[in-house]
Amino acid sequence: MANPRIATQTVEHVERLEAYEHGFVSDIEQEFAPKGLSADTIRFISAKKEEPQWLLDWRLEAFERWQELEEPAWAKVHFPRIDYQDAYYYAAPKTKEGPKSLDEVDPEILAVYAKLGIPLGEQAVLAGVQGAPKYAVDAVFDSVSVVTTFKKELAAVGVIFCSFSEAVREHPELVKKYLGSVVPTSDNYYACLNSAVFSDGSFVYVPPGVRCPMELSTYFRINAAESGQFERTLIIADKAAYVSYLEGCTAPMRDENQLHAAVVELVLLEDAEIKYSTVQNWYPGDPQTGKGGIYNFVTKRADCRGDRSKVSWTQVETGSAITWKYPSCLLRGEGSVGEFYSIAITNGRQQADTGTKMIHLGANTRSRIISKGISAGKSSNTYRGLVSAHPKATGSRNFTQCDSLLIGKDCAAHTVPYIEARNGHSIFEHEATTTRLSEDQLFYAQQRGLSEEEAVQLLVNGFVREVLQELPMEFAVEAQKLVAISLEGSVG
């Protein structure tokens, strides 16, 4: 029997969620592109970044195509039409000229990152984690990368880790070769917009046979009002290379909606492996009114070009007013492997439509999808995924598990998987469940002396454990905290 008291209490708990802790605004002198979007805005951005002509042409061509595309409407998310002319497409902190070192970065910005708990000093280690390994950080503040750490140490083994703008200047041959080769400019509406106006992001190249000696990470921060963030990340793992990459994101609390339309491209050659982890904690908007928050419309795709390459996406999605995101794997190389581990938590009035695509093109390719969705409040949480096997992808294998947990009477959880099998020598398995936390388990845990809050945390942690285990330790700590905060005291 349902216990109405527990149910009411826990729903109230969820409503009393701890406020968004990264919602502060920093008063930093910034310069903007003129408001609105036109070919001139794109020329402005390109000129600001002193880009070569080919890149400007590439952007302008994307812009032309974008004007012909329609905004997609198939996702289970609802929002008023976005006025693309009513936003700034470039916002950058004013800086001194010349090469940057940490000492030259505006102390105000360093203070922001310190407040967010992101160590930009190379000696700094993540607070509270004894003996944690070093990790290099690229800090992106609105439209520009402000600093990248550990570059020298990485360069010693041949790993290139820098801001995208710097890669365009220093390694144009690599950028030219791979940019847009995984996500073509006109792939979809938001990716096309990004191709036209992208500002900064991270660039990683790991040479053949090199195992990147430390975790690489990028921390995205939106600060300026009425602006969008359009970052572009490109990671190339050459033959038998390995890299683990983490990204985190936060934004101030504002009444307006801000657009974040990023593109991430991963290229994997033979025997390469990339582990890509995201903890997404953009401002989700006001939980009561649904006002404000980030629209997170992101295109992420990995291209396993080489045989036996492996890509693993792990995401913890707790923020954003709207999430529209499907990190995907093109399994082209024979025996290549794609993995997708996801925790998506929606609360208040958040809407998430997220999942993955596993496109099996090569023989003996394997993929695995573990998705855990938790919806609370008046939110809506959709898993949408595609698994397809080409006629040539014989011997391919997929396992998909999607579990949804509902907390409260007014939230929604949807599962929309697509399976397209086109050969007789593959095996696809998909299973999905939707339930709420078991009354019996809650009762049992409480009866053993745990408070209701602890019992819920224990069960939720158990529910998402399979995914948390996939995160690198540095992020697992943050993610576990986030999960706890997002659903403090939940459930019945």
Place this chain on the structure above:
Amino acid sequence: MSLATAFKSGDLTLLPSKRDEDWRWTDLRGLIREVPPPSPAFNGETPPGVFDHLAEDFHVLANGGSAQIVADEGELTAVLRFLSANDGTAHAAKVSIEVAAGASLTLLETYEGYGAGYFAQADLTIRLGEGAKLERIVLAGDDAEAISVSQAEVTLAAGSSYAQTVLTDGAKRQRIETRIAHPGAGASVRLDGGYLLRDRRHADLTTAIAHEGVDGTTSQLTKGVVDDQARGVFQGRITVAHGADRTDARMGHHALILSDRAEVDAKPELLIFADDVQCAHGNTVGALDENQLFYAQQRGLPADAARALLTAAFVGEVIDRIEHETARETARAWLNQWLGVGE
């Protein structure tokens, strides 16, 4: 979306295309280039049907037409036959079925293609009163070149029970769709299907169940076998409305692909707006188990017989769930005939 409306208006852009989410794998607009002529009235002799001997109430709709089936008390067995007798012509049929409160109906429904390359549309409206019971068994045997669409709108009342088994061997394009308004309130649904496709045949089994009240159950099992260049499509949607608590809904779709040029597309959807529910779906697509094949061969069965045996066992699960004994045996015979094995 209906063939009949598009043909009547002469506007083929009204046909569903792969751009329509619910028809993404069953494109009709790309296939039909001109409006076909209407089918003439049928005045031949009706060939015998597999369920004729069971009929207490008997309806034949040849080249379209309409019928009404009413079960107002006690138990009734009705036979409903949709015949397509001409080549390359179009027709539409409309049937309304009413099962009064407390009454029970067994509906034995067949689609029979005697013509070639016809365009057939069937619309069924099915209503069950309180505590009413309906078991619907559909055997679809369309022509290989036919385009055939059957759509049923089912409305249930409290405490009613609806059970359906659709078995088909496909057509050039075939869609068998069932939409159910489920009030909960102790009503139960069993919704099963089986598709057996070879050559270039296509079959699309689409279901949508809307749980609108508390205490409803749904159990769904669809199995498919595709060979050669055939294409099987399964789309199942279970929606649980806000407040429809204590809903228990389970969906399973499992398919075997026997050829590298065959295709199976599936979309099992759960849309849940209530928290006190138990909902699950499972979906698997794969080949016959090599180990089982090896075992059967090693026990002395020839490879073909081993394959047929395993396939029969795979699809047999759907047939076992048919409650009406004679219909179950007819269905099994139909399966064995498709597999080319005797009893």
